[in-house]
Amino acid sequence: MKPALLRVGRSLGVLLVVLTLTYAIFYLAPIDPALAMCGKPCSPEDLEAARGFMGFDKPWFVQLGSFLSAIVLGCTYGSGDVVLACAAPCLGYSFQLHQGVTTLIGQRFPVSFSVALGAVALQSLLGIASGAIAARRQGGLLDRIVTGVSVIAASAPAFVVGLLAVVVFALKLGWLPSGGYVPFLENPAQWAWHLVLPWATLAFLNGAIYARLVRSSMIEQLGLDYARTARAAGLTERTIDRYALRNLALPLVTLVALDIGALLGGTVITERIFGLAGLGALLLDATSTADLPVIVGTTFIGSLLIVLANLAADLSRPLLDRRLAAGGGRRARTADEPAPDTP
Amino acid sequence: MMTQSEGLPTETTSLQDAATGEEPPRRRSLGHAFLRPLPLAAGIVVVISLLAALFAPQLAALSGNDPFTYNVDALAPDTSPAGPLGGVSAEHWFGVEPGTGRDLFSLVVYGARVSLLIGIASTLLATAIGVVLGIVAGALGGVVEKLVDFATDVTLGFPFLIFAIALSALFPLEAPRALLLTLVIGMFGWPGIARVVAAETRVVVRQPYVTASRVMGARFGHVFRHQVLPNVASTVIVFASISLPGRIAAEASLSFLGVGMLPPTPSWGRSIGDAISWLIVDPAFLLFPAAALFLVTFSFNILGDTLRDALDPRGGRS
Numbered sequence: 001m002k003p004a005l006l007r008v009g010r011s012l013g014v015l016l017v018v019l020t021l022t023y024a025i026f027y028l029a030p031i032d033p034a035l036a037m038c039g040k041p042c043s044p045e046d047l048e049a050a051r052g053f054m055g056f057d058k059p060w061f062v063q064l065g066s067f068l069s070a071i072v073l074g075c076t077y078g079s080g081d082v083v084l085a086c087a088a089p090c091l092g093y094s095f096q097l098h099q100g101v102t103t104l105i106g107q108r109f110p111v112s113f114s115v116a117l118g119a120v121a122l123q124s125l126l127g128i129a130s131g132a133i134a135a136r137r138q139g140g141l142l143d144r145i146v147t148g149v150s151v152i153a154a155s156a157p158a159f160v161v162g163l164l165a166v167v168v169f170a171l172k173l174g175w176l177p178s179g180g181y182v183p184f185l186e187n188p189a190q191w192a193w194h195l196v197l198p199w200a201t202l203a204f205l206n207g208a209i210y211a212r213l214v215r216s217s218m219i220e221q222l223g224l225d226y227a228r229t230a231r232a233a234g235l236t237e238r239t240i241d242r243y244a245l246r247n248l249a250l251p252l253v254t255l256v257a258l259d260i261g262a263l264l265g266g267t268v269i270t271e272r273i274f275g276l277a278g279l280g281a282l283l284l285d286a287t288s289t290a291d292l293p294v295i296v297g298t299t300f301i302g303s304l305l306i307v308l309a310n311l312a313a314d315l316s317r318p319l320l321d322r323r324l325a326a327g328g329g330r331r332a333r334t335a336d337e338p339a340p341d342t343p
Numbered sequence: 344m345m346t347q348s349e350g351l352p353t354e355t356t357s358l359q360d361a362a363t364g365e366e367p368p369r370r371r372s373l374g375h376a377f378l379r380p381l382p383l384a385a386g387i388v389v390v391i392s393l394l395a396a397l398f399a400p401q402l403a404a405l406s407g408n409d410p411f412t413y414n415v416d417a418l419a420p421d422t423s424p425a426g427p428l429g430g431v432s433a434e435h436w437f438g439v440e441p442g443t444g445r446d447l448f449s450l451v452v453y454g455a456r457v458s459l460l461i462g463i464a465s466t467l468l469a470t471a472i473g474v475v476l477g478i479v480a481g482a483l484g485g486v487v488e489k490l491v492d493f494a495t496d497v498t499l500g501f502p503f504l505i506f507a508i509a510l511s512a513l514f515p516l517e518a519p520r521a522l523l524l525t526l527v528i529g530m531f532g533w534p535g536i537a538r539v540v541a542a543e544t545r546v547v548v549r550q551p552y553v554t555a556s557r558v559m560g561a562r563f564g565h566v567f568r569h570q571v572l573p574n575v576a577s578t579v580i581v582f583a584s585i586s587l588p589g590r591i592a593a594e595a596s597l598s599f600l601g602v603g604m605l606p607p608t609p610s611w612g613r614s615i616g617d618a619i620s621w622l623i624v625d626p627a628f629l630l631f632p633a634a635a636l637f638l639v640t641f642s643f644n645i646l647g648d649t650l651r652d653a654l655d656p657r658g659g660r661s
Contacts, residue, residue, distance in 0.1 A: 010493075010496070013493075014493075014496045014497050014500045015500065017493075017497045017500075018497055018500045018501055021497075022501075022506070022509075025510070025513070026509075026513070029512075029513040151641075151644065151645070151648075152641065154644055155588060155637060155640040155641035155643075155644045156637055156640075156641075157592050157595055157596065157599075157636060157637070157640070158596075159595075159596065159599050159612075159615060159616075160615065160633045160636065160637055163615065163618065163619065163622070163629055163633070164629075164633070166622060167622055167626045167629065171622060171623060171626070178622075262502070265502050265503060265504040265505055268504055268505065268508065268600065269504075269596060269599065269600065272599070272600055272616075272619075273619070283505060283508055283509065284508065284600060284601070284602070286512075287508055287509060287511055287512040287602060288512075288601075290512050292512075295509045295512060296509075298505060298509070299501075299502065299505055299506055299509050302502030302505040302506070303500055303501060303502055305502070306499070306500055306501075306502055307500050310499075310500075
């Protein structure tokens with residue numbers, strides 16, 4: 001399994017470069033987190049002491065090194081009388097919120113995860129089903145609806161659709177709550193009830209993109225030789241549909257993986273619309289108070305999710321298409337790409 | 344990818360045209376493609392929005408307003424707009440902004456400036472970076488190609504929205520926001536176009552006529568300008584126009600979250616974000632900026648799709 005190892009290594013490399021760039025950018029920024037901690041009036045000695053306590057007096061690459069080692073080993077801030085311990089996996093410590101960044105992210109993650117998970121499930125289901133049916137009945141009513149909605153959904157920003165949904169379904173009709181979050185373990189029914197609008201908003205927008213992709217790929221597949229042969233051999237249309245969908249698994253799994261990877265980015269806007277205290281809200285608050293450890297920690301998590309999702313999609317490819325596995329993990333060529341020169 | 348319904352009769356790739364030296368029947372079909380009702384309507388919306396952006400001060404003055412004056416007399420005692428539909432009247436065509444009483448028509452017209460300026464400028468920046476890196480990677484291959492490939496992976500490894508929000512913490516208040524937003528949106532927008540251009544360039548540089556001119560002593564610059572660029576031009580134009588609406592939406596999203604354009608500069612995204620706190624009292628405040636943003640992104644999408652179908656009959660790729 002050498003290609004798989006290579007991919008893992010490459011993903012780690014990407015993650016490391018992203019993190020280094022992030023760290024360098026925020027270290028070079030004209031913001032001094034120690035100033036916020038030092039209090040007023042802030043004497044130069046106090047400021048130095050605060051910097052030393054937070055570890056900001058060292059060069060940026062030393063800080064990056066200790067940030068990385070803290071993820072695995074944990075770390076402590078300060079020495080002597082006042083010591084702050086940050087247990088592994090430590091993503092830094094917010095001196096403004098007086099909590100470890102890992103703890104803060106851990107508190108907010110269930111909210112963002114709930115939003116994203118339900119939305120991805122709903123949009124996959126609706127998008128694939130309506131796309132496949134539209135491809136089967138080209139020119140029919142559902143086909144025209146799917147095509148029309150997908151053009152509109154591609155242009156409508158999530159916050160416009162979400163806010164309109166709040167105005168119509170929550171404020172005017174009063175059918176659904178306009179926002180808020182109830183933990184799943186507290187009350188599963190209320191949890192789902194409060195998330196219906198965010199899920200529906202995201203599923204409407206992204207599901208239309210799925211439907212469009214499934215529709216055009218299905219039409220392409222149903223026109224290929226194997227579908228014609230199967231039909232000539234007397235197989236039912238249902239069976240041919242199954243064959244065609246099986247061939248769509250590869251692009252669809254990639255799409256779903258990328259959507260899960262973009263989870264964090266996608267929920268920032270949703271959280272703002274529906275007043276959910278998730279990771280996006282944490283980041284926005286940290287931005288307004290210039291809370292650097294939280295900002296860097298959230299960016300790291302966002303990047304981690306993207307890289308992991310890409311890796312998962314890459315690694316699942318040979319499982320979905322055995323030709324890729326047989327070819328030693330080499331990339332499949334698309335039809336209009338020329339074959340490599342053979343000596 | 345080619346679907347059955349489109350493509351076969353007009354299946355002429357730029358490569359084949361160049362190789363046979365025939366002028367494709369493109370001009371006529373391009374004009375015809377834009378004369379259908381939907382692209383035509385989209386074109387009109389785009390032209391109107393461009394004119395609105397250019398002549399925002401004149402248009403606002405025409406309605407007798409500007410986007411910065413607080414019209415307290417247009418507000419009810421609870422600072423929501425007086426009158427129906429957010430205070431729509433002969434003086435204030437789209438009503439006024441709740442809380443301040445600023446003229447909403449002027450805000451929307453001026454908002455077109457921010458949206459279009461940042462959208463177009465960041466698209467040009469992303470396209471320029473993507474084309475140069477793509478051609479260099481595709482033509483040179485080897486280590487350079489691997490480096491560009493890795494840079495692409497790294498850029499895609501950044502969570503764009505998250506990182507753009509985080510960066511806003513570093514922007515000084517007095518810095519030119521429109522320029523910073525253009526740079527941020529443009530710098531993260533190049534990977535897609537770089538990949539497509541690299542793939543096309545790899546094909547072009549293997550063509551016999553390129554080899555022939557290389558043999559005759561043509562330098563890289565000559566091949567770049569006269570052989571590769573003309574062949575990837577239509578792809579680049581299509582890709583740029585398809586990605587433009589996304590960039591307009593990116594500015595609007597950041598402004599919506601309060602980390603984009605700062606007050607008092609009018610911005611559709613920020614107005615929509617402001618509308619959240621007025622949803623119960625004055626939902627009409629949401630309508631005009633949202634409609635403007637949707638119509639402009641929708642129209643650019645339609646024009647981009649039309650252009651793609653006309654220039655690249657092989658269909659969508661992203």
